[in-house]
Amino acid sequence: MATDLTQEFCALRDTYIEKQFGRLNDMQRQAVFTTDGPLLILAGAGSGKTTVLVNRIANLIRFGSAHGSRQTPRPATEDDVKALRNAIMTGTAVPGWLDGMLRQNAVRSWNVMAITFTNKAAGELKERLRRMLGGEEGDEVFASTFHSTCVRILRRWAEEIGYPRSFTIYDTDDSQRVMKAVYKDLNVDDKFLPIKAAINQMSRWKDQLVSPEQALASPAKDTKGALTARIYAAYEKRLKEAGAFDFDDLIYQTVQLLAEHPDVREFYQNKYRYLLVDEYQDTSVAQFRLVSLLTGPERNICVVGDDDQSIYRFRGATIENILNFEKLYPGTKTIRLEQNYRSTSNILNAANCVIQHNTERKGKTLWTDNGEGDKVQVYTAENEQDEASHIADVIGQHLKAGGHLADHAILYRMNAQSAPIESYFTRAGIPHKIVGGQRFNDRKEVKDIHSYMSIVANPRDDVRLRRIINEPARKIGATTVEVIADLAGQEGVSMLDIISHADQYAKLSRAVMPLLKFWQIYQRLQDSLETRTLDEFAADVIELTGYKAMLEADAAKGHEDAADRLQNLGQLVNNVKNYCDQHGEEATLEGYLEDIALISDIDSYNESADQVVLMTIHSAKGLEFPYVFLIGMEEGVFPSEMSKYSEADLEEERRLAYVGITRAKKELYISNSVSRMLYGRTQRNEPSRFLREIEPEYIEETRSPVLEQRSRFGGWGDSYSDTVPGGASGYSGPSGWGRSASGYGNGYSAGSRSGYLNREYNAGESRGFGSAYANRGSSGGHGSGYGRSGGSTGYGAGYGSQYGSGNYSGAAQKKTEKHISFTGTPAQKPASAGPKHYEPGDIVEHKVFGRGQVVAVKPAAGDQIVEINFEKVGIKKTMANFAPLTKITAEE
């Protein structure tokens, strides 16, 4: 009888638990309820991967392996059954006394470890766990990145492998400095073997767990290989002497530690009984090994990944890890998540089209029931300014329709591409944020101060000591530094040790005074660290080292960036203070330095600020945005020049394209430019092959009107105008922005795929056109010139109106109207030419922000800074001559 009750209870318990995860689809729920043993989840883009991770952890902690289990902690009673049934029917929580009956082998939250790739992903995981499980339990789950996890382990056990606990973490810049020193030691010419190449090879070795000894022992393919192995060994020696790890070492050395010290390994295996690994497709051999070393005999290891989103092969990630997983863990359960909840089907189909061209994949087709949505908009720009302007147009239209800046992301292949967009947006006053690129912490002055701070934490760190010993200048020259280094080498002590009693060395006699003075400063810093708070210490570093005085002197001399640098240092102190506020009692110098070493820009990216966000596709992995602009879709840019000659590299580029496309939720805008200035040279690029791979039915193409014009005058070969439906102009309003031929857009592409993507662009000169174009911004007279192109109805009118400060009205002014036809009239004459001038009280129309009133005007370097109160978005500042502004002269 009791057994029957228990059986019934178990069945009800399944129902109850399933209800707790009722919002998941079948596959997701399967993943959640597979609590024990090895589990591989192949999760397509937007398939709710994080949701599954969070729910799976929540299930482990709340119910353990209860679901599907036919056991209960004690035999069930009739009251149990009744209460549970009631809870299910009413949808309320079970009474407290019943709670224990719902758990079977429930896991304590501190027994769970989740490893992610970025801090942001880790943070998001924690945040969602906190929301789902409540503060305490959520916080107790260990969720962290590979690198942070290793740092944490090493902080505890570093001495076991001969490193100090207060080790320093070297970034790429530090690595390069070490490498330069090694080159000098070994007399290597960096023309023969570029430093970058050596660092790369060394990094691959560490990714593959090849030790310096193994590298030296393995038969070298050529002299360079053998040399690189020697360099690797020398580099490692230096790092060990300095008590430092570089990024790769963090993983590599942790693996060594765990592999060689069973006691340490067992400690972690006992502590973390359930492991989850995110972004599994991007793990290296070393990371894979790390994970398997952490996995205990129970083999409760769950990895989540998507082979199609593997974009870090260049950095040692290997897709093999996904295949090897099933081999290393026989009996692995594999679950595929293929339903996409993020994007419209047009976007998803475009993504599928592209990725299908890859051969090296497990095969997976995403689907969605989100509806078709708009087609993917493909825009061909004339140049990168035109591309920027077009994006601004689209964003402007969205804002007018009630959209938000923060819903827009601009994604690109490489950081350099952000510059033209950035400069356009800045001048136009469009709030935006660039993620990545040069990080705050990479600035020279910031790194210098951090170097001071880290030699206080780790006196052995000669690399950072060298960096700042004469910064600001204190008469300790290169010769002196080399003497110190030699002495330190001879005596087997750190350079700082030598400096501390510099007066005992004859060789240093000439530099004794400055050196002892430096030693004094160092001691005062040590003292400051002990007696003051961390942010006060940071301020002391800036002050006592003379850094502040140096910058102030520079500023007084008129060095323009000195003031900026001072400001940055102020910001640095703020950052330290924030760190202290966040960590309270646990704030330490080491902790702070660790944070700045491991935390990237993307982690501090704040979605709540209403700004357009610009970042590389790599940085955007794992993120999503309603509107995505994928720019620079050109051969030589994306796919990048370097990848063209290797099929494997091309496939990685394609996966990157796939990642980019699948970031978009509602609308995707892809653009390519016929000409682009890159690295100070103007290139003409063909549209990317990835564009051609998308089936025409999912996209809608538009070309910059300037290009249209060009082909009409015969400058570009074939008669593109044939494909233009008569009379459709797509004119979209007076934008007034000098450089851009904005908004002509959609009319031109209506109905036909022009096939221009396949066309060869011969470098035809735009004769007779260029001059008109060049003048457009300032002189008004060109309007009629364009209008001349008789058949292109409305075109001339469109252009003229850009400068027709407001004397243009009616239907044409509504940007939303796409197919207004102008009947062959000549262009309107612009009302005025020359620089624009504004006064408080003027009513203006901004291409992006809409209408507003000028509240203040400040002169600035031949231009004006105009402060405008916009009806929709409030007060913004813009540059008068650059912003896409039109003065509305006549009140309507």
Add this chain to the structure above:
DNA sequence: TAGAACCCCCTTTTT
């Protein structure tokens, strides 16, 4: 030794 001019190099993606 320090400052300034110049030259040269680079530019794929990141923890």
Add this chain to the structure above:
DNA sequence: GGGGGTTCTA
């Protein structure tokens, strides 16, 4: 196009 390193000069 621009930053950083090197070299030259004071």
